Amino acid sequence: MDRRVRRTRKLLGNALxxxxxxxKFEQITIQDITDRADLNRATFYLHYGSKxxxxxxxxxxxxxxxxxxxxxxxxxxxxxxxxxxxxxxxAHVAEHAELYRVLLGKNGMGYVINRVxxxxxxxSLLQLKAGLNSIEPQAPIEIAARHVAGSLYALITWxxxxxxxxxxHEMAEMTTRLCVNGTVSTPAxxx
Amino acid sequence: MDRRVRRTRKLLGNALxxxxxxxKFEQITIQDITDRADLNRATFYLHYGSKxxxxxxxxxxxxxxxxxxxxxxxxxxxxxxxxxxxxxxxAHVAEHAELYRVLLGKNGMGYVINRVxxxxxxxSLLQLKAGLNSIEPQAPIEIAARHVAGSLYALITWxxxxxxxxxxHEMAEMTTRLCVNGTVSTPAxxx
Amino acid sequence: MDRRVRRTRKLLGNALxxxxxxxKFEQITIQDITDRADLNRATFYLHYGSKxxxxxxxxxxxxxxxxxxxxxxxxxxxxxxxxxxxxxxxAHVAEHAELYRVLLGKNGMGYVINRVxxxxxxxSLLQLKAGLNSIEPQAPIEIAARHVAGSLYALITWxxxxxxxxxxHEMAEMTTRLCVNGTVSTPAxxx
Amino acid sequence: MDRRVRRTRKLLGNALxxxxxxxKFEQITIQDITDRADLNRATFYLHYGSKxxxxxxxxxxxxxxxxxxxxxxxxxxxxxxxxxxxxxxxAHVAEHAELYRVLLGKNGMGYVINRVxxxxxxxSLLQLKAGLNSIEPQAPIEIAARHVAGSLYALITWxxxxxxxxxxHEMAEMTTRLCVNGTVSTPAxxx
DNA sequence: TCCTAAGCGAGACGGTACGTCTTGTCTTCCA
DNA sequence: TGGAAGACAAGACGTACCGTCTCGCTTAGGA
Numbered sequence: 001m002d003r004r005v006r007r008t009r010k011l012l013g014n015a016l017x018x019x020x021x022x023x024k025f026e027q028i029t030i031q032d033i034t035d036r037a038d039l040n041r042a043t044f045y046l047h048y049g050s051k052x053x054x055x056x057x058x059x060x061x062x063x064x065x066x067x068x069x070x071x072x073x074x075x076x077x078x079x080x081x082x083x084x085x086x087x088x089x090x091a092h093v094a095e096h097a098e099l100y101r102v103l104l105g106k107n108g109m110g111y112v113i114n115r116v117x118x119x120x121x122x123x124s125l126l127q128l129k130a131g132l133n134s135i136e137p138q139a140p141i142e143i144a145a146r147h148v149a150g151s152l153y154a155l156i157t158w159x160x161x162x163x164x165x166x167x168x169h170e171m172a173e174m175t176t177r178l179c180v181n182g183t184v185s186t187p188a189x190x191x
Numbered sequence: 192m193d194r195r196v197r198r199t200r201k202l203l204g205n206a207l208x209x210x211x212x213x214x215k216f217e218q219i220t221i222q223d224i225t226d227r228a229d230l231n232r233a234t235f236y237l238h239y240g241s242k243x244x245x246x247x248x249x250x251x252x253x254x255x256x257x258x259x260x261x262x263x264x265x266x267x268x269x270x271x272x273x274x275x276x277x278x279x280x281x282a283h284v285a286e287h288a289e290l291y292r293v294l295l296g297k298n299g300m301g302y303v304i305n306r307v308x309x310x311x312x313x314x315s316l317l318q319l320k321a322g323l324n325s326i327e328p329q330a331p332i333e334i335a336a337r338h339v340a341g342s343l344y345a346l347i348t349w350x351x352x353x354x355x356x357x358x359x360h361e362m363a364e365m366t367t368r369l370c371v372n373g374t375v376s377t378p379a380x381x382x
Numbered sequence: 383m384d385r386r387v388r389r390t391r392k393l394l395g396n397a398l399x400x401x402x403x404x405x406k407f408e409q410i411t412i413q414d415i416t417d418r419a420d421l422n423r424a425t426f427y428l429h430y431g432s433k434x435x436x437x438x439x440x441x442x443x444x445x446x447x448x449x450x451x452x453x454x455x456x457x458x459x460x461x462x463x464x465x466x467x468x469x470x471x472x473a474h475v476a477e478h479a480e481l482y483r484v485l486l487g488k489n490g491m492g493y494v495i496n497r498v499x500x501x502x503x504x505x506s507l508l509q510l511k512a513g514l515n516s517i518e519p520q521a522p523i524e525i526a527a528r529h530v531a532g533s534l535y536a537l538i539t540w541x542x543x544x545x546x547x548x549x550x551h552e553m554a555e556m557t558t559r560l561c562v563n564g565t566v567s568t569p570a571x572x573x
Numbered sequence: 574m575d576r577r578v579r580r581t582r583k584l585l586g587n588a589l590x591x592x593x594x595x596x597k598f599e600q601i602t603i604q605d606i607t608d609r610a611d612l613n614r615a616t617f618y619l620h621y622g623s624k625x626x627x628x629x630x631x632x633x634x635x636x637x638x639x640x641x642x643x644x645x646x647x648x649x650x651x652x653x654x655x656x657x658x659x660x661x662x663x664a665h666v667a668e669h670a671e672l673y674r675v676l677l678g679k680n681g682m683g684y685v686i687n688r689v690x691x692x693x694x695x696x697s698l699l700q701l702k703a704g705l706n707s708i709e710p711q712a713p714i715e716i717a718a719r720h721v722a723g724s725l726y727a728l729i730t731w732x733x734x735x736x737x738x739x740x741x742h743e744m745a746e747m748t749t750r751l752c753v754n755g756t757v758s759t760p761a762x763x764x
Numbered sequence: 765t766c767c768t769a770a771g772c773g774a775g776a777c778g779g780t781a782c783g784t785c786t787t788g789t790c791t792t793c794c795a
Numbered sequence: 796t797g798g799a800a801g802a803c804a805a806g807a808c809g810t811a812c813c814g815t816c817t818c819g820c821t822t823a824g825g826a
Contacts, residue, residue: 004776004817026217029807040778045809108301117345128374138372139365146349147342147369154308154341155334174330178338181329182373183319195797220786231799236788386771386823408599411812422773427814490683499727510756520754521747525728529751532727533720536690540719556712560720563711564755565701577791577802602781613804618783 009047011037013058016051021098025055025109052111059112062099063119066092070123083176085123086152090168093156101160104153113153121149148179200238202228204249207242212289216246216300243302250303253290254310257283261314274367276314277343281359284347292351295344304344312340339370391429393419395440398433403480407437407491434493441494444481445501448474452505465558467505468534472550475538483542486535495535503531530561582620584610586631589624594671598628598682625684632685635672636692639665643696656742656749658696659725663741666729674733677726686726694722721752 015036019028028051034041048054069092070085093100103112124145128137137144155175159166166174206227210219219242225232239245260283261276284291294303315336319328328335346366350357357365397418401410410433416423430436448471455467475482485494506527510519519526537557541548548556588609592601601624607614621627639662646658666673676685697718701710710717728748732739739747 008776030809031807042779042810043777046776049809104301106302106305108305110295110299110301110304111297113301113304114297114299114348117348121345121349138368138374143346143349143365144369144374146345147366148374150341150343150345151338152341153345154312154337157305157308158312158334158337174334175338177329178335178373180373182369182371183329183335183339199798221788222786231801232787233789233800234798237797390771412814413812422775423813424774424815425772428771431814486683488684488687490687492677492681492683492686493679495683495686496679496681496730499730503727503731520750520756525731525747526751526756528727528731529724529748530756532723532725534723536694536719536723536726537716539687539690540694540716556716557720559711560717560755562755564751564753565710565717565721581802603783604781613806614782615784615805616803619802622783 005047008037008039008043009057011039012044012047012054016054017058017099020055020102024107025051025102059103062096083172085127086172086175087169089152090156090159090171093160094164094168097160097164100156104157105161108157117146117149117153119149120152121145124148151175151179196238199228199230199234200248202230203235203238203245207245208249208290211246211293215298216242216293253287274363276318277363277366278360280343281347281350281362284351285355285359288351288355291347295348296352299348308337308340308344310340311343312336315339342366342370387429390419390421390425391439393421394426394429394436398436399440399481402437402484406489407433407484441485444478465554467509468554468557469551471534472538472541472553475542476546476550479542479546482538486539487543490539499528499531499535501531502534503527506530533557533561578620581610581612581616582630584612585617585620585627589627590631590672593628593675597680598624598675635669656745658700659745659748660742662725663729663732663744666733667737667741670733670737673729677730678734681730690719690722690726692722693725694718697721724748724752 012033015033016028019032019036030044030051031041033051033054034044044054048057066089069088103109104116122145125141128141128145128148139147152175155171155178159171203224206224207219210223210227221235221242222232224242224245225235235245239248257280260279294300295307313336316332319332319336319339330338343366346362346369350362394415397415398410401414401418412426412433413423415433415436416426426436430439451470451474452467455470485491486498504527507523510523510527510530521529534557537553537560541553585606588606589601592605592609603617603624604614606624606627607617617627621630642661642665643658646661676682677689694715695718698714701714701718701721712720725748728744728751732744
C-alpha cells in the first residue's frame, strides 16, 4: 500500500538523518539505518539502491521547502536593495543546524557541498540577470554568480562552525554588503 | 632501510594519486593501491593506517610547493594592487588540473574542500590584516577573509569544471575585481 | 469453492512434476511452482506447507494406480511361477520414465528411494509368506523380502538410466530369475 | 601453509560429518559448519564451493579405507566360496553406523545412495567376471552385478535401521546365500 | 436475486542464508 | 630487517527465498 510505503521511506530517511549526525556518512551501514528505523535490512533494498540515494531523497524535502519560500522574493527587487532572500537562507540553515554542520562542515560530503554551491549560483544568476539591465558587472555574470555562491557557502559554513555568533539577519546583511560592495570600500570608492 | 622505505611510500602515493583520477576515492581499495604500486597488500599497513592517511601524506607536497611560492608575495602589497598571488594559485591548479578536478569537483572530497577553503581564508586574513591599517572593511575581517576564500574556491572549481576557458591571469584579475569592488559597480560607485 | 480448490491443487501438482524434470528438486522454489501454475505465490501456502508436502500429495496418485493394478496378482500364485507383478511394475515405470528418472536416479531423492524400497519389500513379504508354506528360505523372510526389494530397485534404476534396453517383460523375467535362482546356476544346481 | 590448510579442511569435514547426524543435510548452513569448526564463514569458501563438495571430499576417506581393505580379497576366489569381502563391508558399516544411518537411511541422500550402489555394482562386476569362466549366469552380468548391489544395499540399510540384530559375519553369509542361491531353494532345485 | 463468505492476486515486510568483497592481523619464508 | 605470500577473522554487502500479513477484487452458493 502506498501509505505503508511512504511510512517506511520516511522512517528510513529520518533514521539516516539522525545517524548522519552521529558518525561519518561512509561508515553508516545499511544495517545501522534499518536498525534505527526498526525495519529489516532487506526492506531497505525494496526502496533504495544505496544510502546515497536515500540521502538525496531525504534532502529533497529540505531544499524544496527552502526554495518555495525564496522563489517569490528572488526576482522582486535587485539583491543590493534587500538581503531578504539571504536572510531566509540563513534562518533555514539555523533551523537545521546540526544537519548542515555534518553535511557541509569539516568532513562534509563533497557531493552535497558542490550541489549546494551550484544551487545558489543558479539563483544568483537569475537575480543578476534580472537586476543588471543597465549596470555593468565586474565579470561575466556566470562568474559573478559563482562568486556570490562561493561567498555565501563559505559564510554559511563559517557561521555554523563558529556557533552562529550573529543573527541570520546580520549575516545576510554582511553577505550582501560583501558581495555588492566588495571586501573593502576601495580607496578609489573612498574618495 | 630508509631508502627502500621512502621508495615504497612514494610508490604507494603515486599509485593513489593515479587511481584517484580513475575512480571515486571511497571505492579505491588497499588492494588496488598495492597492485598499482606492485607491492604486497600487507606492506601498505607497514606504512599507513588508512588510505586517507596516505592521501594526506601525498597531498602535502603539492600544497607545500604552492605555499612556498606564494608566501613572499602575500604580504608585500595589498591585494587590490596586484593579483599576483591569485595568479600563482590558478596556475598551480591548472598544472594539476586532473587531480584537483577529482578532489574538489562534483563528488569531490568534503575534507579536502574545506581544508582548501580554510587554507585560503587564513592567507586572506593575513593579507587583509596587512592592508587594512586605515581602511574600513565591510565586515569583520575574519568574515571578509572567509568571503574571499569562498569566492576563490568557487571560481577555481567553476574554472576547472568548465575546461578552463580563461587564462590563469584573467581568472586572477576577475577574482580580485569581484572581491575588491563587489559584484557590480555599485550605484554608489557609479556616480 | 471445492472445484476451484481442486483445480488449484492440480495446477500446483502438475507444475511441480513438470519442474522436477527440469531442475533438481531442492532448487525449485515456491515461486517457480506458482509461476508455472499461473498462481500467486501466497496461494501456494493456502494449500500446502512445503513443496515436499505437495510432492507427496502429487505422487500418491501414481503409486495408488500401481498398487491397485498389482494387488490382485500378488497373492494369487508364488512369484517363482509368474513374474506378472514385476512386469506391471516395469511397465508402470516405463510409462512415467522421465519422472522416475528424476526421483530415483543419480541425485534422486533419498526419501523417495527408500520409500519405494520399503514399499516393494512389504509386497515381497506378503508374496513370500503366501508362497513359502513348505519351502525353506535362505534367510529370515524379512531379509529375503528386503533382498528382493533391493534387487528390484537396483534393476529398475539400471534399466531407466540405460535407456530401457529391454522390454518390461524381459526385465521382469530376469529379475524373477535372479531373485529365485540366484545370480548363477549354483554349482549345486548345476549337477 | 599446507599444514594449516589441511588442518582447516579436516576441521570442516569433521564438523559436517557431526552435523549430518544432527539435522537434515539440506538444512545445515555453512554458518553451522564453520561455527562447529570454530572457523569464520568466509574461510569455508576459501576451500570449498559448497557443502556438497565438502561432503564428497570428506567421504572419500571412508570409502578409500574400505576399498583398500577389500581389493586384495576381491579377485582371490569366487564370491560363492567365501563371503569375506561382504563381511568387511558390514563391519565397516557397523563401525560408522551413525553416519551411514543418516546418509543411506530414511531421508538419506539420493546422491550418496546411488553412488554406493554403483560402487558395489562395479565390484560385483569384477567378481563375476573373474568367477564366471565356465558357469552360465542367469542374466547379463551387468544386470547380475546390479542385482547383487541392490541386494547388498537393501540389506545394509535394513540391518542399520533395525539396530543390527545380526553380526556382520551372519549378514555377509545371508547376503551371499541369497545372491548365490536365490531367495529360496527353488522347487526345481529341491528335487 | 442479492450478498456474503471464500478463493485468489498483489505486494510489503521480517527473517535467514547466501556467496562475495574488503579490511586488518598474523605467520612463515626469502633476500 | 623489509617485503612477499597467503591464511584467517570479522563483518558489510546486495540478492534470493521463505512464510506471513493485509488489502482488494471476483465469483459462486445459500438466503
